[in-house]
Amino acid sequence: MEISRYVAFSTDPDGGNPAGVVLDARGADDATMLAVAAEVGYSETAFVVEGDDGALDVRYFSPLAEVPFCGHATIATAVAHAERHGTGSLLLRTAAGPVTVTTDRSADGALVATLVSVAPRTAPIEEADLAELLAILGWSAADDLDPALPPRAAFAGAWHPVIAAASRDRLARLDYDMAALTALMARRDWTTIDLVWRESPTVFHARNPFPPGGVVEDPATGAAAAAFGGYLRELGLVRAPATLTVHQGVDMGRPSTITVTVPAEPDTGIGVTGTAVRL
Numbered sequence: 001m002e003i004s005r006y007v008a009f010s011t012d013p014d015g016g017n018p019a020g021v022v023l024d025a026r027g028a029d030d031a032t033m034l035a036v037a038a039e040v041g042y043s044e045t046a047f048v049v050e051g052d053d054g055a056l057d058v059r060y061f062s063p064l065a066e067v068p069f070c071g072h073a074t075i076a077t078a079v080a081h082a083e084r085h086g087t088g089s090l091l092l093r094t095a096a097g098p099v100t101v102t103t104d105r106s107a108d109g110a111l112v113a114t115l116v117s118v119a120p121r122t123a124p125i126e127e128a129d130l131a132e133l134l135a136i137l138g139w140s141a142a143d144d145l146d147p148a149l150p151p152r153a154a155f156a157g158a159w160h161p162v163i164a165a166a167s168r169d170r171l172a173r174l175d176y177d178m179a180a181l182t183a184l185m186a187r188r189d190w191t192t193i194d195l196v197w198r199e200s201p202t203v204f205h206a207r208n209p210f211p212p213g214g215v216v217e218d219p220a221t222g223a224a225a226a227a228f229g230g231y232l233r234e235l236g237l238v239r240a241p242a243t244l245t246v247h248q249g250v251d252m253g254r255p256s257t258i259t260v261t262v263p264a265e266p267d268t269g270i271g272v273t274g275t276a277v278r279l
Contacts (some may be wrong), residue, residue, distance in 0.1 A: 001028065003040060006076035009220035009256040009274040011110055015249065016256045017220035018279065019073040020045030021080045025059075030066070037061035043213045046073040048081075055091040056081070062213035067191055069096035069157030071115065071222015071258075071272055078103050078113035079276035087111070096157035099269075106275075113276065114261075115222065116269040117156040120230020125151050125161055129188060133161065136180045137193075137209075144170045149198060149237060156226035156270055158191035160208075164198065171197040172251050174207055174217065182211040194224040196246075201238070204228070206248045219249030220256030222272045229260040229270035240264040 003022055010016025020040035025033065025047035037045040041063060049057045058077060060070040078090060082103040092099045097118040106112050125133075130151055134141055145151070149164030165171040174195070181193070192208040199205060206225070208218040218224075225246050232238040242262045249256040261271030 001025070001036065003036065003045075004080050005040070005042070005279040006080060006276045007279055008072035008075040008276040009222070009248075009258050011275050011277055013277060013279055015254050017072040017218060017249065017254070018042045019070075019076040021073070021077050022047045023077070023080055023084070025049050033059065033061050034066070038063040043210060043215050043218050044070040044073040046070065046077045048077060051093070055093055057093045059095065064214045065212065067158060067213070069094050069099070069223050071224070071226060072220050072274070074099065074101060074115050075113045075222060075272070075274045076276045078115070079111045082111050082113070083278075094157065099157070110275050112273060114271055114273040116271050117226040118269060119267045120154065120156040120227055120234070120270055122155070122231050122234050123153045125153050129184070132184055133163070133193070136184065137163075137176050139163070139170070146198065149196065150235070152231055152235070153190070154194065154227035154231040156223060156230050158223050158227070159189055160192050160194040160224040160227045161190055162194045162196060162228060162231050164196050168197050168199075168205065171195060171205060171207060174209070174251065176209060178211045178216065181209060185212055192218055192221055192224050194221070194228055196228065202242060202244050204244060204246045205250070206246050207251060208248065217252055219252055219254035220258060220274070221248065222258060222274065225258045225260050226270040226272050229262045233262050233266070238262060
């Protein structure tokens with residue numbers, strides 16, 4: 001099995017989010033894929049099998065479990081595929097549903113990929129769950145939350161509670177009980193916690209605790225960014241169509257930039273764009 005390693009949402013190998021990519025995973029069973037993901041040690045590794053119709057069947061594994069969809073590993077997979085086969089459009093069949101990805105080269109020659117998520121949606125967070133989540137994070141509902149961005153669970157392939165900080169300083173201070181958050185997220189089928197702070201109408205900063213993946217924090221989370229774009233559109237918190245910038249990974253020393261495209265039409269997929277470079 002040939003395993004490639006990329007960093008997504010950055011052109012600097014010291015930034016972004018590393019992902020493993022296996023472009024030919026034919027014959028690999030679940031146990032093998034999980035073992036490879038654990039050996040690679042990144043938050044996710046993508047395993048690809050090309051179908052007879054040219055579409056790619058893709059599965060994503062963290063070192064601990066399979067996840068239904070992963071944005072940064074999708075960007076990395078698209079760039080890896082483009083390096084071998086040229087740029088263009090791909091159809092990915094994921095556990096979350098069909099995802100289209102388009103690759104192209106930027107003016108400086110870097111490969112750039114844009115995925116379009118499955119249709120996003122949101123759901124309320126139970127009051128008890130929100131209270132437990134804030135307690136685990138050490139956040140105060142009265143002092144630390146931005147009332148303009150209400151807590152909500154958001155989906156664009158995987159579920160991510162959106163919790164908005166009232167200040168950049170609050171976002172910068174991340175300290176939580178990993179075992180307690182793991183248990184809560186397992187009960188509610190949450191993939192990451194999307195902690196965000198709004199710098200301007202179209203610029204956001206994010207941090208994503210990811211204990212189900214065996215890591216304290218994810219430096220760039222494309223699936224959460226897509227879910228967040230859907231959340232903003234559904235709640236009328238952004239004027240669509242809109243192009244948003246999400247900065248992530250800064251506080252952990254792996255700066256990442258995610259571009260999110262929010263179409264005006266309801267129930268349409270959210271675009272997530274980023275670069276990726278081989279490690």
